[in-house]
Amino acid sequence: MPTHILFDFFGTLVDYDARRTAQGFPRTHAELVGLGAGVSYAEFLAGWDRAFAGFDLGSAAGDHEFSMTQVGTAYLAEVLGRRPAAGEVDAFIRLYLAEWSAGVTYPDGVVPLVRSLSRVYRLAVVTNTHQPDLVPGHLAAMGILDAMDAVVTSVEVGRRKPHPAIYAAAVERLGIEPGAAVFVGDTYTADFAGPERFGMTAYLIDPSGRADVPADRRLRSVHDLPEAMRRP
Template sequence: MAATEITHLLLDFFGTIVEYSPSRTEQDYSTSYGVLRRLGATLSYDSFLTFGDATFSEHDTRCAADLSEFSMQEPSLVIMEQAIGRAPTPDETTAFVEAYLSDWNSAVLYPAGMSNLLEELAEHFRLAVVSNTHSQRLVPDHLQAMGVADLFDAVVLSVDIGHRKPHPAIYRAALDRLGVDASRALFVGDTYAADYEGPRQQGIRALLIDPRNSAPIPPTSRLVSLFDLPGYL
C-alpha cells in the first residue's frame, strides 16, 4: 500500500483507539443505581442491572434490524420509569445518564503510547473518528482527556447521523465532512461488518484489527492492533 495513495484515515474508536468492555453488568454501576435510589427506587441492585441490560438489549435488537441508532436518553427513560414509578424530569434523566456513562466508562482504558501514535499518524494523514455510540459527548470527551482532540478533522457518530455502522450513511457523512473521495481514504477498526465489510462496500479500503485471525479477510488486511498501522502505510 503506497502512502501517497491514502490521504485520510477513518478510525473506529472503541476497541481500536481505546480498550473497553461493552458489558452493562460487570462494571460497578453503583453511582447510577444511587441516582435511582435517591429518586425513590426500591428495586435491588441486581434487579437494576438485569432490567437495565435487558432494556439496552431490546433497543439494540430493534436498531440492528434497520441499522438505525438510539440515544442514551431512550433506554434511560424506560429504566427510570420502571424504577421510580413515574416519568423522570429532564434534569433527573440527565443526572442518570451522566452517572451511567461514568460507571460504564470505568472499563475504558487508554493504551500506553496511543496518543503518540495518533500524533505520528496526524503528521502524514488527516484523521477522523467514525464510531457507533449512544452519546454525543462520550467520544469527544475521551479524545479531549487523551489530549488528541485537535488531531482529528472530524468526529462522526452514529447517534448524530441516526444510523450505525455498517449503514452507508455514516461512511458517506465522514467522507463528506472531510471532503475526500472514498478512494483516498482508509478505514481501520475491530469489527468485521462495521469496520471492514461496510467501508469496502462504499469504496473505502479497510484494515481490520483481528488478533485472533477470526475474520474471513486476507492476511494483508489484518492488524493485531492499531500500533501495526504505520507498517502498512
C-alpha cells in the first residue's frame, strides 16, 4: 500500500507550452537592449534558443542539469561582448521567467484534487527545472505549496529525470523506500520508465495511448489517479 505520491509538475499539475520562446518577451528584450545589446527581438529569440540548445546538448549524455544563471550568463556574455555582472544576469532571468510564466496555466480541479489526496497520502513534487524557486512559486500561487512535503528540483540535485539521483534525493528527503511511493507524470522516460526502474509504481498521463504502458497505469489526466490507485 503506497503512502506517498510524487508528482511531476509541468504537464501534470499545470499546463504550459514547452517552447522556450512561445510567449511574448518585450520586457526581457527591452532589458537586454538597455544593457547595451544591439540585437533585434527576433535575434534575441533565436539566440536564446541556441544558447539553451547548446547547454541541452552538453547535458544530455549524463542527464546533468544546468541553471538559468549559467545559460543567462553565457548568453549575455555573447551578446554584450563582456562578462555580465551577477545583478544583470539575475534581472534578465527574472524578467524572462516572469514573462514565460504567463503561459503557465492552472487547470480547473487540480487544487481540490491535491487537497483531497493530501488527506490520505504524503505528497511531493519531483520536477526538471533550471530555476530552483520557479516551481515552488507556482505551487504557492496555486495555494498548494503547503500540501507538499517536499519539492525536489533537478537544478538543486544536479541531475534531471530520468537519472536515478533525482528519485533518490526525493525518497531520502521523505524518509521512505522507493516502494512506498507512486509517481505520476506525463513524460514516458522521465515519469514512467525512470521511476519504475528505481522501484516505484508509476502512472503515465497518456490520453492518446501512445506509450507502451499497462492499461491500468495509463491516465487521461491527473484526475484519474485516485480511481487508478484504488484498483487491485
